[in-house]
Each structure stands twice: as C-alpha cells, then as structure tokens.
Amino acid sequence: MAKRRYWLMKSEPGTYSIQDLEREGSTMWEGVRNYQARNLMRDECQVGDLVLFYHSSAKPSGVAGLARVSTAPYPDPTQFEVKGPYHDPTSDPNDPRWILVDVEHVETFPEVVPLTALKAEPALADMLVVQKGQRLSVMPVDKDHFKRVCRLAGAKTKIR
DNA sequence: GCCAACGTTGGC
DNA sequence: GCCAACGTTGGC
Numbered sequence: 013m014a015k016r017r018y019w020l021m022k023s024e025p026g027t028y029s030i031q032d033l034e035r036e037g038s039t040m041w042e043g044v045r046n047y048q049a050r051n052l053m054r055d056e057c058q059v060g061d062l063v064l065f066y067h068s069s070a071k072p073s074g075v076a077g078l079a080r081v082s083t084a085p086y087p088d089p090t091q092f093e094v095k096g097p098y099h100d101p102t103s104d105p106n107d108p109r110w111i112l113v114d115v116e117h118v119e120t121f122p123e124v125v126p127l128t129a130l131k132a133e134p135a136l137a138d139m140l141v142v143q144k145g146q147r148l149s150v151m152p153v154d155k156d157h158f159k160r161v162c163r164l165a166g167a168k169t170k171i172r
Numbered sequence: 173g174c175c176a177a178c179g180t181t182g183g184c
Numbered sequence: 185g186c187c188a189a190c191g192t193t194g195g196c
Contacts, residue, residue: 022193022194024194045192046179046192046193047179048179068193068194068195069193069194069195073194073195073196127195144176144177144195145176145177145178145193145194146177146178146194147177147178147179147192147193147194149193
C-alpha cells in the first residue's frame with residue numbers, strides 16, 4: 013500500500029486561521045482529542061506531506077490554503093498544561109496519550125474554496141470532507157482530489 | 173440557535 | 185458486551 017501523502021486539517025479560524033499560520037510560519041497542530049485523528053498523525057503523517065487547511069464553522073467554511081507537515085509526530089504538550097483548554101488529566105506523562113505534528117505555511121488561497129463548491133464538483137463526490145456527518149479534524153485526501161481542490165483554488169503550488 | 177451525526181462513558 | 189445518556193462537532 014502506498015503511503016498517504018495528502019491530508020485535510022480543520023481549524024476554526026477564530027481559534028487559528030490560515031492567516032495566523034502565514035504570519036507565524038509554522039505551528040503545532042495542538043488540541044486534537046480524537047483517537048482516529050491522533051492515529052493518523054501518529055502513524056501516517058510524514059514530513060513533507062501536503063495539507064489542505066480547512067476553516068470550519070466559518071463564513072464560509074472551506075479550504076483556505078495549503079500547509080505542509082514539517083515534523084515527525086511527538087507528544088502534544090498542551091495535554092499537560094493544567095490550566096489550558098486542552099488539558100487531559102488522565103494522560104500519563106510517561107506514556108502521553110495525544111500526539112501531534114507541526115505544519116508549516118505553504119500558500120494562502122486568494123479566496124476560500126467553500127464547502128458548497130466542493131460539494132458542487134462531481135469529481136469530489138467521494139471526498140471525505142463532503143460526506144455527511146464527517147467530523148474528523150485530520151483526514152486523508154486522495155491525490156486526485158487534492159489536485160482538483162488546488163485547481164479550483166487557483167493555487168500557485170504545483171502538485172507533482 | 174438548532175439539530176444530525178457520531179464518539180465516549182458508564183451502568184448493568 | 186450492550187446500549188442509553190451525554191458531549192462535541194460543525195453545517196445550516
């Protein structure tokens with residue numbers, strides 16, 4: 013089986029937006045508290061993998077730009093920040109439960125590609141993010157779907 | 173704000 | 185192991 017190379021990661025722009033990532037250059041993808049999403053970051057993400065940066069609960073919700081996985085997986089430090097929003101008192105420091113990767117900014121799209129546009133595209137009918145009830149905050153994306161979204165966005169980045 | 177979908181928890 | 189209750193996500 014070929015390694016996965018393409019991802020979609022969701023963030024509420026009020027919490028962390030593509031503009032925040034552009035300003036900072038890179039960030040820890042912190043606060044993921046879902047086992048399936050964690051397993052993908054822990055077991056599947058590789059340095060260099062490309063990421064669709066998705067704005068959720070936004071106006072409009074949609075793909076706002078591109079990022080790239082920039083580190084190997086490591087424990088999410090926010091799980092041990094007692095006063096932080098992502099504290100997990102049941103996580104053992106000697107065997108941390110929550111794992112993350114860093115992502116770096118690649119490109120901010122001129123305009124968000126709204127979810128409605130993804131749903132309107134027949135070639136994207138099988139894409140996970142357009143499926144009903146799909147709540148994973150980190151999800152794999154087929155290369156063909158990734159390229160299609162980049163084309164819809166008028167992306168500068170070329171996908172080989 | 174509503175609510176459908178889905179994950180987690182905990183009683184049994 | 186079942187499943188009801190509850191919490192969260194996220195589109196609308």
